[in-house]
Amino acid sequence: MNPAPSIVFFTTASGAGYGLLFWLGLLRPLGVVPATPAFALICLVLALLLITAGLVSSMVHLGNPQRAWRAFSQWRSSWLSREGVAAVATYVPALGFGVALLADRPGLATLAGLLAAVGAAVTVWCTAMIYASLKPIRQWNHPLVLPGYLLLAGYSGMALLAGVSALGGVVGGPASFIIALGLAGLILKLAYWRKIDGAEPIATAESATSLGFIGKVRPLDPPHTESNYLLREMGFRIARKHAGRLRRIVLVAGFALPILLAVLATQIGGGVALPALALGAILVLGGLLVERWLMFAEATHTVTLYYTGR
């Protein structure tokens, strides 16, 4: 599948923003992060900036962005529509959270924060289901895709939360969350790659053409000599050697180094914690951009069976 930059950026940035919103709303009442309104406001602004930038980027992907409002109508059947509804709905408690913080209403802020956390989780769930529900793409229509999106949104959100927490002098709690979420994400990605590499194809050139009763089917003449929308959108293929190298970049930059930096921040602390966690957050976001690019580039669509037989 074509890794359109607007969509890769959208799912990564919005994922991190919703992750940050989720942890902020959930962990603030538990006292794991600094309790000052200033801290919550910085995190909230950062989260809403990332979410909004992502949503705007996703609009760039549309052929008719001025009609985007119509996408709120089909929530009964469409995960994309549900995502739109959830994304917009989440702004309500998120902005309420900000207003309550500014108005110094801690009880209301806690409630709005928790509601925003629920909205963030639901939105990322819907985003993941857009991909996980597409039957022609076996790498997406896979049980590990939904937990992957949720976990990585939480992981990148936590990396940002830890960076801002370190500004306020709180290190231990968020950093240990990074280590736990990072290890879980690392294991999940390794398991996912192992599964998709070893999986049987969901359909074959034989079943796609109904000619399997004659024998093996292979393309002879193409229907057109130039490219087309289908080939550009769904025929994108990444060379195996690049995929291998990019996966290693994801594992090292996106997971191993941020986990090590979080360990460093908790063990040494002091002046090291802030730069270590800030660098960790940048590495997580960069690593996840590559991870999301690969999520598209490595996905194959059944329409290529008609063109290449594979």
Add this chain to the structure above:
Amino acid sequence: MTCLPEIAPGQKKLGLVIDLDTCVGCQACATNCKEWNSSGHSGPLPDLKPYSAGAEGVWFNRVHSYEAGEGGDGRTVHFPRSCLHCETPDCVTVCPTGASYKRIEDGIVLVDHDICIGCGLCAWACPYGAREMDEDAGVMKKCTLCIDRIYNETIPEAQRQPACVLTCPTSARHFGDLGDPESAVSKLVAERGGQDLMPELGYNPVNKYLPPRKRSSVAAAPATPHEAAPTPMDIKNPLLRWMDKVLTR
């Protein structure tokens, strides 16, 4: 609306039956489809860089050719690919705007180009590659089963058929109601063992493909080369030719 209509038994299901035995891969169906639909319900069907290298455009019908089987049993099969107007099409249910819909009255899957936002999700959801984006207008386009022909009372009744069906020089394409077991197309499907494409994905396509027929035993017999016997006209001398004629009698 993008929720699928309830399909009652005996519901009209308009679709195509494509005969892979007689299709000669001439591309006439694809060409006439492009011609009709460029100015019909879905028009225009744009072309990008039409007069230079990299010319490409939106087509609703693409004719592939395949080799199937090995050696003497191998076949070359021409294979037209277009929208199958599935009974359970995910391209409809994934649509966030309601632009993509399946008509309850005849099962045709259509796009309302006035409300499509061009997100492309329906093309991802179609396993058959039936939808192509009009990148000029920013909306998705697809086969309409020539909805502007089949119900068009301004053209002679015999021509109220999809453009691809009308133009096929070998009558490899048939149009009709596949929901009616007594229709000509349903009988053809029953008689010839019409097949679904990628049935394992569960989209329940309405269009059916008739498999190439078994080869006759004559064609399968090993051919041993032999010298052709001379015909009377090969004998130039008229006397000898007369003698040959008399002696062979």
